[in-house]
Amino acid sequence: MEIFEEGHPICDEKPGGPQPPASHHAAEVPRQRAECATERYGLLLIPGKNVGGPPLSNEASDMVRIDLTRALFEELQAKIEFIHNAADLISQMQDDCIRAFQKAMPSCQDWTPLFPFEVLLDLFARTTAQILYGEELAGRDDWLVHTIYPFIHHLMLAPPAVVSGYHPSLRFLAKYFETHTKMVYKGRKQAEDILRPILDKYKMQRAMPGEKNGHGDGIRWLLERYDSLGKELTPELLAQDLLFITVAAIQTSAAVGCSILFDMMDQPASLSHIRAEISAIKEACRGNWNRQSLAQLRFLDSFMKESKRVNTFTQGTCSFLITMVFDRFGSRVTVTVQRMVVVPYRFDDGLQIPAGTQLSFPNQQLNLDDDVYPDAGAFKADRFLKKRMEDDPNRHHFASVSEDSITWGSGYHACPGRFLAQDTLKLLFIYLLDEFEFKHVKDGQTRPKDMYHGFAVGPDITMPILSRRRGLERSR
Ligand code: HEM
Numbered sequence: 001m002e003i004f005e006e007g008h009p010i011c012d013e014k015p016g017g018p019q020p021p022a023s024h025h026a027a028e029v030p031r032q033r034a035e036c037a038t039e040r041y042g043l044l045l046i047p048g049k050n051v052g053g054p055p056l057s058n059e060a061s062d063m064v065r066i067d068l069t070r071a072l073f074e075e076l077q078a079k080i081e082f083i084h085n086a087a088d089l090i091s092q093m094q095d096d097c098i099r100a101f102q103k104a105m106p107s108c109q110d111w112t113p114l115f116p117f118e119v120l121l122d123l124f125a126r127t128t129a130q131i132l133y134g135e136e137l138a139g140r141d142d143w144l145v146h147t148i149y150p151f152i153h154h155l156m157l158a159p160p161a162v163v164s165g166y167h168p169s170l171r172f173l174a175k176y177f178e179t180h181t182k183m184v185y186k187g188r189k190q191a192e193d194i195l196r197p198i199l200d201k202y203k204m205q206r207a208m209p210g211e212k213n214g215h216g217d218g219i220r221w222l223l224e225r226y227d228s229l230g231k232e233l234t235p236e237l238l239a240q241d242l243l244f245i246t247v248a249a250i251q252t253s254a255a256v257g258c259s260i261l262f263d264m265m266d267q268p269a270s271l272s273h274i275r276a277e278i279s280a281i282k283e284a285c286r287g288n289w290n291r292q293s294l295a296q297l298r299f300l301d302s303f304m305k306e307s308k309r310v311n312t313f314t315q316g317t318c319s320f321l322i323t324m325v326f327d328r329f330g331s332r333v334t335v336t337v338q339r340m341v342v343v344p345y346r347f348d349d350g351l352q353i354p355a356g357t358q359l360s361f362p363n364q365q366l367n368l369d370d371d372v373y374p375d376a377g378a379f380k381a382d383r384f385l386k387k388r389m390e391d392d393p394n395r396h397h398f399a400s401v402s403e404d405s406i407t408w409g410s411g412y413h414a415c416p417g418r419f420l421a422q423d424t425l426k427l428l429f430i431y432l433l434d435e436f437e438f439k440h441v442k443d444g445q446t447r448p449k450d451m452y453h454g455f456a457v458g459p460d461i462t463m464p465i466l467s468r469r470r471g472l473e474r475s476r
Contacts, residue, residue, distance in 0.1 A: 050171040051158035052184040053247075059225045060241035065416035067221035068131065072291065072419050074215055089215055090290045090423060093127055096138070097427045100126035101435075108436060108467045116261050116438075117461035120428065121254035125149075125246075127424050132245060134217035136198060143194055148246055151187035154180040155247060191239040199223075199235055218242060245417075253421045256313050257428060259459035262447040263307040263379065265438050270381040274300045278430050294426050295397075302385035304425065305398045308407050310379050311447075312364040315456045335360035335455045337410045361406055364457060372404050398422045436467050 071089050104122035106112050125148065129138035137143045158180035166174055174181040202223050216224075222241055226233035264271045277299045285293040295301075314334045338360040346352045353359075368376045373383070387396040395402060399422040401414045408415040415421075440446070441464060448460035 050174055051155065051162055051178075051181045052175060052188060053155055053158075054188070054240040054244040056244055057237070057241055059222060059229070059231075060244050061413075061416060063218060063221045063225055063241070064245060064420075067216065067225070068218070069416065069419055071131070071215040072423065088290065089131065090294065090427075091288065092130060093424065093427060094289050096130050097123070097127045097424075097431060101431055105436075106467070108469045111439070111466040111468045113441065113464045114467055115461065115464050117254050117258040117459070120257040120261075121250055123428050124253045124257065124424055125250050127427065128249065128420065130217065131420070132218040132249070133242060134198070134202075134219050136201075137194070137219075140194075143191075147187060147190050147194060148243075148250075151184065151191070151243060152247055152251060154183035154187065156251075158184050188239055188243065191243055192235045195219075195238050195242070196235040199233065199238055218245065248415075249417050249421070252313070252315065253425060255458045255461065256308060256421070257425050258461060259311050259313055259450075260304050260307045260425070260429075261432070261438065261465075262459055263311065264303070264433075265440065265465070266446050267379070267381065270299075270303055271433070273381070274303060274429075275433055278434060282430070282434075289427065289430065291423065294423055297426055297430075298385055298388070299382065300426060300429065301398045301422075302383065302388075302396075303381045304422075305384045305396070305400075305405075306379060306381055308398070309367045309373065309383075309405070310377075311450055311459065312367050312407060313458045314363045314407065315458075332364070332452060332457075333362065333455060334364040334452070334457045336363040336406050337361045360455070361410070363406060366404065366406065398425075435470055437470050438465055438467050440465055 074089065100123045104119060104126060106114060106119075108114075125144055126138075129144060133143065158174075158178065161178050161180050162171055162174045165178060175185050176182070198219065202219055206223060206227070219238065219242075222238060223233050226237070264274070274297075277297055281293050281296050282289075284296075312334060314336050338358070341353050341355055341357040341359065344352065344354050366372060370376045384396040396405075399408065399418040401408050401410060401418075408418045448463040450457050451460050
């Protein structure tokens with residue numbers, strides 16, 4: 001069925017989720033036993049406890065995986081079931097996206113230099129703020145601009161400062177002396193203070209029958225999750241969960257968006273095709289985007305996925321020593337699906353691995369393997385569009401996870417926010433490409449080389465580009 005076709009989590013994966021692409025298929029270890037593994041290795045983009053990085057809780061992960069995804073698909077489901085007046089999340093996001101552009105995008109009356117990563121970070125954060133933090137917080141600069149952004153900034157700078165400046169046995173002291181680490185702890189406290197009265201309001205509303213409107217938001221969903229487990233959601237836990245999700249969501253999405261934009265700039269023919277597709281679907285939906293119309297942007301979707309394949313983004317981490325050696329000798333190994341075996345495990349073919357073994361799967365190498373993707377080195381914008389037509393329309397879209405596509409991870413812990421990332425990035429591109437044009441600072445310049453760090457790789461976010469509002473040339 002057409003509306004069921006694209007990006008539906010039910011169609012997307014087989015029950016139990018896809019397995020890691022290896023000859024040895026490890027079944028996921030039971031969830032409660034896997035927890036300690038995922039805390040250390042599941043999402044290593046959040047640096048560890050010595051710098052005050054918020055840990056991942058099951059409640060936070062499930063909130064994104066279940067409640068947020070359900071809200072995203074509610075509108076689509078309602079169409080299938082002919083239910084009217086369903087909460088329309090994409091339409092709310094579209095309004096937020098328009099407001100985000102007014103706040104975060106320079107007016108660009110002439111060619112204006114900007115850092116695409118920074119602009120996309122701000123746009124993404126503002127477009128998703130209402131979903132993640134609710135209406136009241138979303139509009140407050142003391143939250144987004146003065147708490148969240150500095151928190152992310154210091155959280156990224158703290159680990160190298162602590163690792164290079166402190167002997168492992170003394171790292172617990174960093175929170176008293178190291179500047180960025182102190183700021184991370186301060187940021188958590190600041191978030192807690194802002195959240196305290198807001199959480200009280202949610203708790204009061206919870207007690208009033210009939211007070212719940214709309215699809216909800218991150219705070220309400222978290223409160224309901226903690227309630228259902230008989231646990232008390234304190235301001236401290238709320239701050240920890242929201243900060244974790246924020247760091248997992250915003251930086252990654254901005255980096256991937258920046259990488260896709262670089263590829264679009266290098267491929268004018270594809271860019272024209274994408275613009276034409278946006279304009280045709282926009283006309284059909286009269287500019288009121290919903291999940292179905294976003295899903296009809298098939299060429300854009302294919303381009304985004306091909307961009308993520310050829311220019312892999314991954315945040316795999318490794319020890320300081322390995323990072324130093326890799327960075328020194330320019331090694332190009334990037335990994336994802338980082339796990340630690342918590343109980344001895346025997347694969348189907350007899351291979352046995354002891355508890356404590358660390359596993360991860362090569363990401364870029366898989367993406368650039370000619371046996372997996374014929375002519376893998378070539379950027380073919382319609383590669384995944386053709387695969388969908390020839391193979392299966394329900395697979396091969398940007399947010400899909402499969403044996404041959406593990407940039408979102410794999411199995412139970414595969415990124416639960418990927419549908420939100422997919423839809424938000426599409427909304428941002430609709431406005432960016434419709435209203436602005438882009439070029440490199442120097443003539444003849446192309447996509448800057450990606451930056452490797454340890455097991456991670458991503459676009460060069462230090463590279464400025466020029467942007468100008470479209471149509472100005474004609475109107476002069
Ligand atoms: C383009 C943007 C994004 C990329 C590339 C990305 C990538 C990833 C990857 C590779 C993982 C680890 C998966 C695994 O180990 O199997 C992950 C986990 C996670 N991501 Fe994302 N992510 C993105 C956006 C988001 C967004 C928007 C959210 C929240 C709204 C989010 C929330 C999470 C959470 C909570 C986890 C931990 C899941 C768990 O361990 O159970 N991510 N992400």
